[in-house]
Amino acid sequence: xxxxxxxENVLRLLTYLAAHRRxxxxxxxxxxxxxxxxxxxxxxxxxxxxxxxxHLPAERRYALGPAAFELSGGYASxxxxxxxxxxxxxxxxxxxxxxxHLAVLHGADVLYLVEERAPRRPSLVSDVGVxxxxxxxxxxxxxxxxxxxxxxxxxxxxxxxxxxxDPMSPARLHAMxxxxxxxxxxxxxxxxxxxxxSMGVAVLDRAGWPAAALAITFRASDDAPRNEIxxxxxxxxxxxxxxxxxx
Amino acid sequence: xxxxxxxENVLRLLTYLAAHRRxxxxxxxxxxxxxxxxxxxxxxxxxxxxxxxxHLPAERRYALGPAAFELSGGYASxxxxxxxxxxxxxxxxxxxxxxxHLAVLHGADVLYLVEERAPRRPSLVSDVGVxxxxxxxxxxxxxxxxxxxxxxxxxxxxxxxxxxxDPMSPARLHAMxxxxxxxxxxxxxxxxxxxxxSMGVAVLDRAGWPAAALAITFRASDDAPRNEIxxxxxxxxxxxxxxxxxx
DNA sequence: CGATAGTGTCTGATATCCCAGACAATGGAG
DNA sequence: CTCCATTGTCTGGGATATCAGACACTATCG
Numbered sequence: 001x002x003x004x005x006x007x008e009n010v011l012r013l014l015t016y017l018a019a020h021r022r023x024x025x026x027x028x029x030x031x032x033x034x035x036x037x038x039x040x041x042x043x044x045x046x047x048x049x050x051x052x053x054x055h056l057p058a059e060r061r062y063a064l065g066p067a068a069f070e071l072s073g074g075y076a077s078x079x080x081x082x083x084x085x086x087x088x089x090x091x092x093x094x095x096x097x098x099x100x101h102l103a104v105l106h107g108a109d110v111l112y113l114v115e116e117r118a119p120r121r122p123s124l125v126s127d128v129g130v131x132x133x134x135x136x137x138x139x140x141x142x143x144x145x146x147x148x149x150x151x152x153x154x155x156x157x158x159x160x161x162x163x164x165x166d167p168m169s170p171a172r173l174h175a176m177x178x179x180x181x182x183x184x185x186x187x188x189x190x191x192x193x194x195x196x197x198s199m200g201v202a203v204l205d206r207a208g209w210p211a212a213a214l215a216i217t218f219r220a221s222d223d224a225p226r227n228e229i230x231x232x233x234x235x236x237x238x239x240x241x242x243x244x245x246x247x
Numbered sequence: 248x249x250x251x252x253x254x255e256n257v258l259r260l261l262t263y264l265a266a267h268r269r270x271x272x273x274x275x276x277x278x279x280x281x282x283x284x285x286x287x288x289x290x291x292x293x294x295x296x297x298x299x300x301x302h303l304p305a306e307r308r309y310a311l312g313p314a315a316f317e318l319s320g321g322y323a324s325x326x327x328x329x330x331x332x333x334x335x336x337x338x339x340x341x342x343x344x345x346x347x348h349l350a351v352l353h354g355a356d357v358l359y360l361v362e363e364r365a366p367r368r369p370s371l372v373s374d375v376g377v378x379x380x381x382x383x384x385x386x387x388x389x390x391x392x393x394x395x396x397x398x399x400x401x402x403x404x405x406x407x408x409x410x411x412x413d414p415m416s417p418a419r420l421h422a423m424x425x426x427x428x429x430x431x432x433x434x435x436x437x438x439x440x441x442x443x444x445s446m447g448v449a450v451l452d453r454a455g456w457p458a459a460a461l462a463i464t465f466r467a468s469d470d471a472p473r474n475e476i477x478x479x480x481x482x483x484x485x486x487x488x489x490x491x492x493x494x
Numbered sequence: 495c496g497a498t499a500g501t502g503t504c505t506g507a508t509a510t511c512c513c514a515g516a517c518a519a520t521g522g523a524g
Numbered sequence: 525c526t527c528c529a530t531t532g533t534c535t536g537g538g539a540t541a542t543c544a545g546a547c548a549c550t551a552t553c554g
Contacts, residue, residue: 003541004289006511010254011297015314018321027530036513041532042251050258051353060521060531063325064318066353067262069360071311072319073376074265078310086370094366106298106313113316119341119366123333128375129320250511253541274500283543288502307501307551 009035010043014052014068023061072129081212082113084243085203089116089214092236096229098218102203103139105210106131108157110140113212121217132192135173136163138200141186143210145177146202152177163192185230186213189220196220199229201237206245214240256282257290261299261315270308319376328459329360331490332450336363336461339483343476345465350386352457353378355404357387360459368464379439382420383410385447388433390457392424393449399424410439432477433460436467443467446476448484453492461487 012033017024030040044062047053051067076082085102093100093116102114109131117123134140135156144152160168180186189197200215214237218224259280264271277287291309294300298314323329332349340347340363349361356378364370381387382403391399407415427433436444447462461484465471 004253004257004293005541006251006253007257007290008293008297010251010257011294011299011314014299014318015297017325018318020321021324023325025530026532037531038514038534039251039512042512043254046251046255047258050255050262052258052261064322066322066351066358067258068318069322070358070376070378071261071265071315073378074267075311075313075316076376077268078264078270090364090370097366104313111313111317116364117337119344123337129317129323131317131320252511272500273502284501285504285544286542289542 006043009033009039010047013040013043013047014064017053017062017064018068023056023059023063025061029062076113079113080244081203085212085214085240086114086116088236088240088243089114092116092214092216092232093118096216096218096225096232098216098229100214100216101139102212102214103137103143104212105134105140105143105155108134108155110134110137110143110213133161133163135160135168136188136191137215138186138188138198139213139215140200141173141176141180141188142200142202142213142215145180145186146204146208146210184234197224199226199233201233203237203240203244205241211244212240213237253290256280256286257294260287260290260294261311264300264309264311265315270303270306270310272308276309323360326360327491328450332459332461332487333361333363335483335487335490336361339363339461339463339479340365343463343465343479345463345476347461347463348386349459349461350384350390351459352381352387352390352402355381355402357381357384357390357460380408380410382407382415383435383438384462385433385435385445386460386462387447388420388423388427388435389447389449389460389462392427392433393451393455393457431481444471446473446480448480450484450487450491452488458491459487460484 013029016029016033026040026044027037030037044053044055048055048065051065053062054065055062081102081104089100089102097118099118099121100116101112103110103112111131112128115128132140134144144155147155158170160170160173162168176186184201186200187197192198196217197220198215198217200213202210203212203214205211214233216229216233218229260276263276263280273287273291274284276282277284291300291302295302295312298312301310301312303310328349328351336347336349344365346365346368347363348359350357350359358378359375362375379387381391391402394402405417407417407420409415423433431448433447434444439445443464444467445462445464447460449457450459450461452458461480463476463480465476
């Protein structure tokens with residue numbers, strides 16, 4: 001425990017609320033975070049005053065407030081990745097008429113920073129600010145492929161499971177990542193959303209570390225223009241690297 | 248000051264970082280938040296451990312981290328507005344081929360929750376998680392128009408200024424809001440971004456309070472299909488009301 | 495290069511925050 | 525309706541978090 005426990009606990013509270021798809025009861029917070037109930041009320045009170053939490057008295061529950069949401073705007077401004085990546089991704093999506101996103105690796109997951117939806121395409125499961133396990137997504141695989149073996153071991157938790165909780169073979173992931181390393185392209189086909197496939201390309205920094213990945217999501221049909229997508233996606237990732245890191 | 252000052256201060260820290268477009272030095276945090284320097288380092292340390300802040304040693308500055316960004320995903324999930332509004336806005340944007348957004352009123356500002364960019368349209372100034380003064384935007388005007396006079400007085404700070412810092416007449420805003428009230432439509436023309444205009448319609452709850460506004464941004468030319476935009480926008484706002492609040 | 499200002503880390507005494515617990519209010523089930 | 529569980533609010537003493545300050549390190553400027 002840190003030297004500023006109240007500060008740490010309020011951050012744990014926000015993280016907890018963000019992980020829940022529904023507003024949460026104070027007693028659940030106390031139980032799940034292992035904090036005294038009265039302390040939780042204090043934290044909720046101060047977080048409410050500051051706009052990070054809203055109390056829903058009718059439901060006797062708490063949810064994140066506008067100030068929590070607003071951090072995303074600040075993050076996006078401070079992060080060159082999102083700021084420089086967005087217009088490039090927008091152009092790519094306009095050209096290909098398929099939806100795309102920019103994601104970063106965060107622990108064992110990918111975190112989606114930018115999403116560009118193409119016309120007549122559904123909103124993606126990869127909503128901004130949402131996480132998915134890296135090993136299940138094209139973006140995640142592209143980035144994992146670019147890590148050193150030690151980094152990869154640290155990033156990927158065992159045992160591996162699919163999106164539905166079934167076991168997944170490490171050898172299968174290993175083979176996919178080897179292919180991604182060789183071709184520069186990572187793929188995902190129907191594993192996140194049936195009927196949809198994705199291609200991902202890592203955006204590497206000067207040290208070869210995957211700072212991000214760009215991906216395009218398309219219908220998994222036989223006539224999908226995979227070669228076109230692959231070459232445009234790769235060119236866009238290279239351009240983003242150039243803008244971010246110089247070349 | 249609250250009964251949990253460390254919790255409050257770490258939230259103030261996050262708010263401060265979110266308000267800065269660039270990473271920030273610890274000494275600036277201490278100075279501007281009026282906190283002891285050593286306390287700031289403690290807060291930054293715990294926020295870093297929890298992923299809410301990242302330290303950029305090369306610049307000797309601090310920025311928001313991925314956990315801060317991730318709160319936006321949680322917020323969007325918990326908020327029916329964003330969840331139910333996004334697909335409706337997506338359809339509207341696909342139909343009109345113009346970009347649109349969904350915003351809420353927060354203090355004197357609008358806060359953008361959802362943005363849908365149309366093909367070949369620029370990324371909007373109204374990036375998600377960003378604020379603009381309500382009185383300058385179509386969404387904000389639509390919502391201000393729907394407030395009671397007392398609520399409006401509380402929401403709109405005087406003196407009014409334009410985006411470039413010039414004075415703006417309260418009588419002019421008053422006239423615009425009266426028109427918006429009469430027609431159900433609020434407009435903004437070149438004031439946020441030269442050459443671009445927006446139309447906004449408020450989404451009212453059962454008590455007639457503006458829970459949100461939908462807006463469409465388009466080129467401010469004489470041949471813009473304003474009537475088409477107006478009727479589609481209004482229909483979408485009514486549908487969102489129906490889905491959120493029943494009718 | 496040296497001087498200076500700023501950054502980061504650490505310390506410890508004392509003021510204050512945190513926790514356990516009590517009580518009031520509310521909601522739901524039988 | 526009563527009973528019980530849950531939610532929300534409040535209290536106060538002792539453990540500990542906080543603040544002022546010291547020191548080491550780093551970057552910049554003349």
